[in-house]
Amino acid sequence: MHSTNAPENSTATVEKGIPLTRSGNLLTDVPLPAAVIFEAPLAHNLAWMQRFADGHGAKLAPHGKTTMTPALFRRQIEAGAWGITLATAVQTVAAHAHGIDRVLMVNQLVGRPNMALVADAIKTGLEYYCVVDGVDNVRDLGAFFAERGLTLNVMIELGIDGGRCGCRNAEQVETLVTAIAAQPSLALVGIEGYEGMIAGGDEVASVRAYGERLVETVRTLRASGVLEREAPIVTASGSKWFDLIAEAFDKAELREHYTPVLRPGCYVVHDHKLYAGAMDAVKARDPKLEGELQPALEVFAHVQSLPEPGLAIIALGKRDIGHEPDLPLPLRLYSLHESLHGESVASSDISAWRTTNIMDQHVFLEIPEHAEIAVGDVIAFGTSHPCLTFDKWRRMLLVDKQLAVVEVLETCF
């Protein structure tokens, strides 16, 4: 049943979301579904967040796990970012292989094969930082990197009770400082935290307090002389509370003697609901803030079937688009069946329609009973939280306003 001469390396030509012609139009030349990034809001977001960090005297190291798209990492660096934040060793070496030379890995580095990957990257010029929150890991890292004759930069992670990783209190930090000092191959260079685990009660006050605790901790360590860096790093911030962390870090003393680093990731393409709401909250906290992030990521898909009045089945599923915390958000309908041969197609706003279910390869869309819609029409969907849409694609399409494909962006998940 299968040909023995089948080409083994032909997947590149048949992966989903690739235009049939490199300079094609999204509606006529791309086998849908396809994930697209609009170039204008992307450029806007890159500039906006860099300006925001600059304005607070902070460096920007965007979390790269959001996109794992080297072409976007490069744009972030070109816009002024100090480095890229990542979550794992494999993400780190993938970014380094694509030209990123400074990585904050905001997790403990565990497992000898992962350590070996990082050691090789350091040897070939990567400026690398990871975090530690336990003495076992400090001992393992110390032994491994001593064996390799390398120095590993580490930051102590500060966590919160009931949170994720990180030291819960000052005693644990002290214990770690002592453990790190006993490992000549480890250089303690700063403090890392993640405020995104804070939930419940007065969250704004809690995030502010956490930001101050990070600043106090790095000050204390610097004063005690245990930090092996002229301008020690203090870093935190996801994509929701970046403004509060920036305020906590925005001090003359930090600008002069430290390296404060913000790490939002989702900002680069933003979204249509979760972070759109977070942006509204940022603006409410600072009415003088200029401009705002704009949604840049959408997924285009065909109407697959119209089996009953009021129901459209879309050729799009969990394999193609994130569905948490909200199901995909219908934005615009392109009446493509009226225009099979490529004329420009008008779109209508369908943001009042509602996704009711999603399966591996299908989305269920509740539509008005007499909606003008046909099988073969195209719908653009937005997302709530962009991270889990990127990882569904090996390639994303950068498009202009006219939906012409400007560039094919490879991901490296």
Added chain:
Amino acid sequence: MHSTNAPENSTATVEKGIPLTRSGNLLTDVPLPAAVIFEAPLAHNLAWMQRFADGHGAKLAPHGKTTMTPALFRRQIEAGAWGITLATAVQTVAAHAHGIDRVLMVNQLVGRPNMALVADAIKTGLEYYCVVDGVDNVRDLGAFFAERGLTLNVMIELGIDGGRCGCRNAEQVETLVTAIAAQPSLALVGIEGYEGMIAGGDEVASVRAYGERLVETVRTLRASGVLEREAPIVTASGSKWFDLIAEAFDKAELREHYTPVLRPGCYVVHDHKLYAGAMDAVKARDPKLEGELQPALEVFAHVQSLPEPGLAIIALGKRDIGHEPDLPLPLRLYSLHESLHGESVASSDISAWRTTNIMDQHVFLEIPEHAEIAVGDVIAFGTSHPCLTFDKWRRMLLVDKQLAVVEVLETCF
């Protein structure tokens, strides 16, 4: 910040889940997390389901969207499968590019670029079938394939009220038959259905009735002379009710004059909960059934942090493993920190432990307060529904009982 001479094609060496050495061991030579398939249960499942289909006089066309792994498609064909079932045009051409010559695409084929992909595959030898459930699609397909001078095999999809795609009643089927007859480029060759949407009430009785409805429909169409195939196709079945559909199809008349086709997909690696439960139900319905499917898919990951008593954070997340309908299931703990240099490592059963949360890159595991566990230890997780684990990986590792990597299996999502 980024080197202009960065290698652009180097991702192959840094993708997640790849062993540092081709013949490595999972615990010592692979940067975890990694998704693995155990070769013995895989071989068992391939043979078991083929024997099951054979025993009921049915062909097997496993749903390939589960794995999108050509090396598994090949094993399924070698075990006796008649073809591979797929969900989209891009999946179809990816499978064909890897040597699969017969594909049932159990969705409407929509969009000219998707039609063009399929037309090219048919021209290069693919035996292809898709489904139709609406006259607009019939008209579009008829025009497109006539233009190309090709014949397209179509099956009418039979759906259920409140379900997904497919005709709801006999009148719709009749209308479609007429519409297809008006398109010389379309060949109506059978009836397709999917019983997996049936939920509520006496599900077993409803699935049986649906199976009979499929059989009656194909009989009626055959008798009326509208089917352009000596042995028309009648096909259904997901991975939960395949036994009931097999029973509905298991008739001397169908064996002789039709092509009954079963399409389960998840069976190939089975799972540790959802389909494990479905298997129990299959066995309960037929106590004489020999043997059963065995779970073959696991994801291995490191203990990342032990920040509080009773809590382990695992270096594994939504990017690495499915989490619906159930969170990842802890199976075994390998005390790797006791054995950093590769001696064989004993494992302990931790299936009583419980995953309480999952984020993009982290799993929260509730553990006994005095559990013997350390950062760097490895945990094997099972899944509930395998499909949404496969699509997180570009490569899966086939391993033997000793966790030696036997083969690296590429996926083509």
